[in-house]
Amino acid sequence: MGNTRSELGNENWGLGPTAVVLHLEHGSPWVYGMLVNNIWSLDNSNADPAYNNGLIQPFLNYNLPGGTYINTAPIITVNWEAEGEQWTLPVGGGLGRIFRLGKLPVNAQLGGYYNVVKPIDGAEWQIRLQMQLMFPK
Template structure:
């Protein structure tokens, strides 16, 4: 479910990879899914909407930013973001979430030509109850690692801070919020100090046969930026489906978000289109 703004920029395209089979099942009853399969898809849909579910997933998320200042350019980021849960104790699990961005950054000044490469890596570790109640929660540290291959793609700083997530899933809804704030602790002295907030609320409504509609915008604040130019606040909507191809469970979705509040600075974008295809590996129940 997370991407980020600020020093890393956005995006290399996954366009064409996400040729998701959105078509309905054939009218022939023999081609329709078995009730058990449909139920499994609905169960998986709820799991993929839970950032701390006991579910191994490997999402490939492409973010296409449009209207990037200063010349209404395009920026693309492909986020490779595996999520791996591990047992911590008999009462708690550790959810490991990594975001590895591959970025095509346009030039942010009149005489720059842009660059392509790896951005800074995000790593978050949530401690969550192994048997959650009606309210699902997780807390842990978030890290921003200076892995960028070019100064324009990263912060040049090692950063760390707290992260938390809380959600509820009253059928057929999934409603929650995820947040972290990272602060630079050391790194290149010539680079700007990092103090960045990421806040993502998510609301999903599940439909039959694994379909869902969703809104999961990512709000960011650069507390070191000029006053009045710190926030990016998008609004938008998307749709997705959990399905299987040759017994491989997948989750595909498409969303669009308009940045209603955005800084008047180079790198800010008007719109973001988000395409995601996630490979899902459900864990067997433990007895």
Template sequence: MNKFLLSLSLIFFSAGIASAQDDAAELAKKLANPIASLISVPFQNNTDYGIGEFNGTRNTMNIQPVIPISISKDWNMITRVVLPVVTQYSITAPGEKQSGLGDAVMSAFFSPANSEKLTWGVGPALLIPTGTNDFLTTEKFGMGPTAIALKQVNGWTIGALVNQIWSVAGNADRPDVSQMFVQPFVNYNWKSGAGIGANMEWTQNWEASTATVWLNPTISAVTSLGKQKTQFVVGPRLNLAAPDGGKADWGWRAVVIFLFPK
């Protein structure tokens, strides 16, 4: 009888572990897809050192809620906001500090609800001048198109996101905005929910004819904090290109993502 109970307990324990791993793997797969049908609230912290001629430091906390909305049986709309909270030292002058909100970018992707071979979405992107410091805002409203396409197979996710924003209103004394953002990405996730990946973030300022390029390799894991499903991501940041006087020596990224699966 005792052996039977022990065997039964082991079966349920093993099933519980397998179920937890399946859940973690599915969540990791959805998180690798920026337009998955999953409510998430990422807090992405980027700290960069040795910036420019004054050897400055910048910390940017990006608050990035993602909310999918089913608009029909065939289509979803995935809304995404990026709101930066910035603190920087010795960027504009030695010993000078600026802190506050940066400008927000809001995107809405219209995506097929059942795309088997290739996942894609297109929609508008809006620039909202939420910046609270003259050095952290364009003081311009902007808009333009955004698109994403990705493929997921055998644990791999490969894709790219792009947007182009032009200013349409705002402070006439500030420079116009014509800016493209391109983000190719690749991830591999194991069944445990752990993963490795990398993305490149290329921002092209057409008005100033400058480019800023970051390479961000990462490792990640999905876990539970009590009942709250959470993903942790960490990795270095490599500044491959920047405007004159704006390149960083190095940086790092740490992300906490709170997940709200249906």
């Protein structure tokens, strides 16, 4: 499999459901909702371990005039296979802005999250820098 390092992945394929709920009201500056999913490994017979991982991402945006917004969208994860330290629970938020590069809309945001619950070897902080090119119809 090319130059992929085995320490960085798992060769077991996975499958699971994903759902999203979103509330967006015309004229309101608030957008909120939640994304939830869980992925189970499909093959436990090879050398890589089985996995059962969940993700919950609640999100809340407050849109300011001019394309700027304040948001929080922590990515809460759970490793159902772990004994004990299963959860990572970040708390924090960020700031974003929608702008144009020529005619192309771009969504850029920067956020910081402190992991109030984490495995012993988990990171204390998460920093999220995100840039999305948007292609409207």
